[in-house]
Amino acid sequence: MTVTILPQPLLRVRGVAKRYGAFTALHEASFDLWPGEVLAVVGESGSGKSTLLNAIAARTRPDAGCVEYRLRDGSLEDVHGMSQARQRLLARTDWGFVHQNPADGLRMDVSAGANVGERLMGLGQRHYGQLRCAAEEWLQRVEIDAIRIDDAPRTFSGGMRQRLQIARNLVTRPRLVFMDEPTSGLDVSVQARLLDLLRQLTQELQLAVVIVTHDLAVARLLAHRMVVMQRGRIVESGLTDQVLDDPQHPYTQLLVSSVLQP
Template identity: 45%
Template sequence: MAVFEVPVLSIKNLNKQYGPGCSQCKGGESAYLVKNYCQVCGTVYACRDVSFDVFPGEVLGIVGESGSGKSTLMQCLYFDQEVSAGEAYLADYENGMKNLFQESSQQQRYIRNHVMGKVYQNPILGLKMNFSSIGNIAENLIAAGSRDVGMMEGKGTALLNKVNIPVHRRKEAPKNFSGGMQQRVQIAKALSNNPPLLLLDEVTTGLDLSVQASVLDLIKNLQRELNISIVLVSHDLGVIRMLADRTLVMLEGKVIEQGLTDQILEDPQHPYTQQLVHSLL
């Protein structure tokens, strides 16, 4: 990777805490913390000084056990949660000069509609289950300013076709679909405004293994074809191995190790990463 490449996304010292904090837990660095929880005031430090870059066409994997902060991080990146502190810059928004976390809610909506897409672990969060599948895509296009019905119909059909949803089922509601099909509709919706950055949060959790494989294949092929950058969260190292170029390992709200995925999986340095990798073997 060229050293002069400009990141698509740059995150600096992202912090998210639940609770007020106190003099004993000192902003998340204290002997009073059990893991990332303060026994004195009950504050949870879900993300602690998380920093990383994502480069054009790169898949960045984020792995960690349940409660490590990886899903909270994704919620913060998509403005589903407010950060406690930190900075985020997108190359495709205001030339990467404005901290996204300090923008108005109106501007954050604009960013969600134009510059990012997200696929949730639970399709109910990403889709309107009673709308038709093509209607879900149209909703995204309308939110980004589209008004041409013919264009939306054409684009929606093409996207559903791309994610292997049969054309004759495009008017059907996702509530009638299997979990794997719902995830594919979510992926089509997330891609509808050609975002340079896609966020994938545990997208194969709860799917049968054969369905997982087809969804992962689809993501891999779309990523290559469209050359989009992806941030991929998973607790499954098999998923990370298949898709991610680089990987961050999170534990108790902190990034404890990062590097090329092959390097992390073949020569893990941190005892926790070693334990994770050995549990896969």
């Protein structure tokens, strides 16, 4: 008899809440994220998307709830129960974080190659030739000409900076990547090119991704599942096409109809 071993969630979020004084920014959010799955978190500005992302990425400590991550040995560990040193190690090895503003995720005055190689050095790699070779490879994978390896990101366009930030995050082969509005503020043509790149890389590397976006088109293109947030609450969740084609919650219906209106 053949025994089928079902995959286990990579990330378990249970009852995560966050308050700022009298204001509740996040109301008991819960969901699972599976290996290789892209989950979109959508909603208008102020809906709690970024608060949720920062809480599950250990950038903000929630006031209640639990965020558990499955380590490579198969064990689940409470992210907020880790020491800060362990959180930092996780963030620069098994996780990635792509910021809306690339300047927040890059060192703007050092070379593109150094930006990519820095994460590898955090894993103990010191051989200059190997670091440079890896940086060249990843620049090419994100469609940046390798001749720009010694140029600083401040000389790059906005789209190139975002692609460099992606290379910096993926060079260590993380299993989980957080993305905060990665295409926001880019021209439409640049945005389309970046989305194609993200879709290709997430599929090729089998990345698990939590992507925050206000753009439903981005969610449809990239995400397997989505959660819709309103006033700090998850009001609807499900398969992306199902939620967008047949929204059940009035707020989701409003979001979808506003996009479809001419």
